Structure formats: C-alpha cells, structure tokens
Amino acid sequence: MLIDSHCHLDFPELAEDRAGVLDRARAAGIDAMVTISTHVDRFDRIKAIAETHPQIWCSVGTHPHHADEELHIQTEDLVRLSAHPRCVAIGEAGLDYFYDNAPKDAQETGLRRHVAAARITGLPLVIHSRAADEDMAEILKEESGQGPFPFLLHCFTAGMELARTALDLGGYISFSGIITFKNAEEIREVAAMVPADRYLVETDAPYLAPIPHRGQTNEPSFVAHTAAKVAEVRNISVEQLGRETTENFYRLFSKAKA
Structure with a gap:
C-alpha cells in the first residue's frame, strides 16, 4: 500500500483521462493521494475532485510561480477555505x-502567509523549494521561532544542509521520481539518512516521471517506481517502505483520518 502525497489531478494532462489514471493507481496499490492546489482562486476545481473520490484529498494554496498573482489572498482566506472536510493541507507555497x-x-510574502495559516489550523504546509536553500532555511527558522507549524518539503531537490534544518525543526521530506535519475546522488544520500518517521513519497504528476517512464506524462501509479528506489537506497523492503510512509502520511496529514 502506497500513498501519492503530491499530485495535480486538475492539470489537463491528467484530467483528460482521470478515470483511467485512478484505475491504474488502484491497480498499482496506491491507496490514496493528495491533489495539490497551485492557485487559491481555482480551489473550487481542486475540492470538486476530492469531493467526488473518497481516495483523494486536497490542499489549498498558491504555488510560488503564481505568488504575485495572488497577493490578494490573505492568511484568513487560507484558513477559511482549509476548513473544507476534504482539505488536509496548506500549500503548495514556497x-x-x-x-x-x-x-x-x-x-x-506568500510563503509567510501560508506558514501562518498552517500554524493556526494545524494542517501541514506543503513547501516548494528550488534553488533557494539559504533563504528557505532562514525563513523556516524564523517562523518556527514564532511558533511551531507542521510542514513538508515536497519533491526534495535541495542539499543536505536544508534537509537537516527541516528535520531539526520537526519537518518531513518527500521524494519524487527525481530520486531515480542518474544525477540525483545527493538526493539519494538525503533519502538514506532521513529518519524512518519523517519521509514520504510522491509523483508531482504530471511532471517528473521516474525511470523507466522518464519523459512520459507522470501519474500516481508511477509512485511505485519512486518507492522502489527509495527502498533500495534505505536498504529496506518495499513493503516496509509502504508501512512507514503510510504511517508518516497519516501522522502528518492527520485530517485525512477523519
């Protein structure tokens, strides 16, 4: 049993054959998934998917690529929208x-507003961090000093220093298909050292399909390939990885148990 902790089922590449995508995920042993928000202004689309499928949860947030488009979104908006029963996380922001x-x-600005929403609601903040290790570490330390909040560094592509900072602050780390890529040795080193109670797996579908599907449209069923590589790196069975990542998912995304 595996959980895809981060995918984008509203994106056209997956929406066109959503029924097939979900059928293939079930066949691959994917028990649940979280479809992640990139625009708060499109939250209705995201929550409708989660409302229709019991194995799908959702988040609410603004991707950093669109931060300047949604500066009108305040912390209280995130808090209000996250009260939806199928919404289990804030983000992705970063x-x-x-x-x-x-x-x-x-x-x-957007990231700090999302942090505040995570602190208020107790929902985990799904964090996107790319080529911004120093600033991200500093913000995480500053914000944690103002009060703890649950968070997940998704699709981890950063260095060991940011990983250790996040772990020291109580955060979780999620690995995507990138871990299967030939040039991802540093990410594999991080995956090997993360404590057993702090890691997750994901696809970030429709992007970043793992080997042997690299170059194709990614989908939740492919998380099995990522899981197999993470298990190999950690020198454990895929079954053990499935147990650990499922337990970790429901501990972090605790609203998904309700």
Missing part, C-alpha cells in the same frame, strides 16, 4: 529561484 517566475518578495 520559494523557486530556479525559474524565478514571480518576484522574490512576493514569494516570501
């Missing part, structure tokens, strides 16, 4: 300096 699609100050 910092992305690789593409730099939104001004850095807008990304930081």
Whole structure:
C-alpha cells in the first residue's frame, strides 16, 4: 500500500483521462493521494475532485510561480477555505529561484502567509523549494521561532544542509521520481539518512516521471517506481517502505483520518 502525497489531478494532462489514471493507481496499490492546489482562486476545481473520490484529498494554496498573482489572498482566506472536510493541507507555497517566475518578495510574502495559516489550523504546509536553500532555511527558522507549524518539503531537490534544518525543526521530506535519475546522488544520500518517521513519497504528476517512464506524462501509479528506489537506497523492503510512509502520511496529514 502506497500513498501519492503530491499530485495535480486538475492539470489537463491528467484530467483528460482521470478515470483511467485512478484505475491504474488502484491497480498499482496506491491507496490514496493528495491533489495539490497551485492557485487559491481555482480551489473550487481542486475540492470538486476530492469531493467526488473518497481516495483523494486536497490542499489549498498558491504555488510560488503564481505568488504575485495572488497577493490578494490573505492568511484568513487560507484558513477559511482549509476548513473544507476534504482539505488536509496548506500549500503548495514556497520559494523557486530556479525559474524565478514571480518576484522574490512576493514569494516570501506568500510563503509567510501560508506558514501562518498552517500554524493556526494545524494542517501541514506543503513547501516548494528550488534553488533557494539559504533563504528557505532562514525563513523556516524564523517562523518556527514564532511558533511551531507542521510542514513538508515536497519533491526534495535541495542539499543536505536544508534537509537537516527541516528535520531539526520537526519537518518531513518527500521524494519524487527525481530520486531515480542518474544525477540525483545527493538526493539519494538525503533519502538514506532521513529518519524512518519523517519521509514520504510522491509523483508531482504530471511532471517528473521516474525511470523507466522518464519523459512520459507522470501519474500516481508511477509512485511505485519512486518507492522502489527509495527502498533500495534505505536498504529496506518495499513493503516496509509502504508501512512507514503510510504511517508518516497519516501522522502528518492527520485530517485525512477523519
């Protein structure tokens, strides 16, 4: 049994054959999944998917690529919308300096608003961090100093230092299909050292399909390949990984048990 902790079922690549995507996920042993919000203004679309399928949960938040488009979204808006019974997380929000699609100050403002919402609601904040290790570590430390909040560094692509900072602050780390890529040795090193009670697996579908599907449209069933690689790196069975990541998911995304 596996859980895809991060996918985008509203994106066109998956929406066109959502029934088939879900059938293939069930056949691959995927027990549940979280369809992640990238625009708060499109939350109705996200929650409708979760309302229709009992194995799907959702989040509410603004991706850093769109931070400047949703500066009108305040913490209280996130808190209010997250009260929906199928919404189990805040985000994804964060910092992305690789593409730099939104001004850095807008990304930081959005991230801190999402942190505040996670602190108020107790829901985990799903964090996107790319090419922004130092600033992300600093913000996590600053915000944690103002009061703890649950969080997950999703689709981990950062260095060991940010990983250790996140773990020291009580955070979780999620690994995507990138861990199967040839040049991902540093990510595999992080996956090997993360405590057994702090890691998850995901697809980030429709992006980042793992080997042997690299270059194809990713989908939740492919999380099995990511899980197999993480299990290999950690020197455990896929069955043990399934137990650990499922327990970790329901501990972090505790509302999903309700």
